[in-house]
Amino acid sequence: MRFACPSNFAHNYLLASLITSDTWLGITDMYKEGKLRCLAGTTLEETFFLSGPQNTYKRDSDADFAVMRYSPGSREHGRWEMQGAPSFNSYTFPLRLSERLYRRT
Numbered sequence: 001m002r003f004a005c006p007s008n009f010a011h012n013y014l015l016a017s018l019i020t021s022d023t024w025l026g027i028t029d030m031y032k033e034g035k036l037r038c039l040a041g042t043t044l045e046e047t048f049f050l051s052g053p054q055n056t057y058k059r060d061s062d063a064d065f066a067v068m069r070y071s072p073g074s075r076e077h078g079r080w081e082m083q084g085a086p087s088f089n090s091y092t093f094p095l096r097l098s099e100r101l102y103r104r105t
Contacts, residue, residue: 002026003099005038007045008098012068016078017068034067050079 003026008011015023016063037043050069063082070078 001066003039005040005042005044007038007042008046009046012046012048012078015068017080019068021070023068025066025068027080028064030064044094048078048080050076050081066099 003024004015005026006015027036027044028039029036031037031049036047041064063084065083066080067083069076069081
């Protein structure tokens with residue numbers, strides 16, 4: 001399974017135009033706290049967090065995974081937030097989206 005890892009504004013914008021719900025990204029800091037990277041091991045050129053990387057979200061004590069927000073028409077749409085594994089099952093896995101994204105680049 002491949003997760004999308006938008007590394008620049010164009011990739012992030014394209015992915016945001018394709019999602020239909022909050023979507024997990026292939027971005028984590030689980031290997032080294034505070035150091036974001038793609039699951040494939042590559043580093044990021046840019047990040048698109050709502051207000052900078054957050055270490056916790058709601059009740060997650062250690063938020064290690066990035067989620068792209070689905071909120072059409074708002075400034076939050078396409079922005080990222082960090083979440084932890086307990087909420088992992090409630091989001092779309094971007095397999096098809098990432099395949100479409102990688103074919104276009």
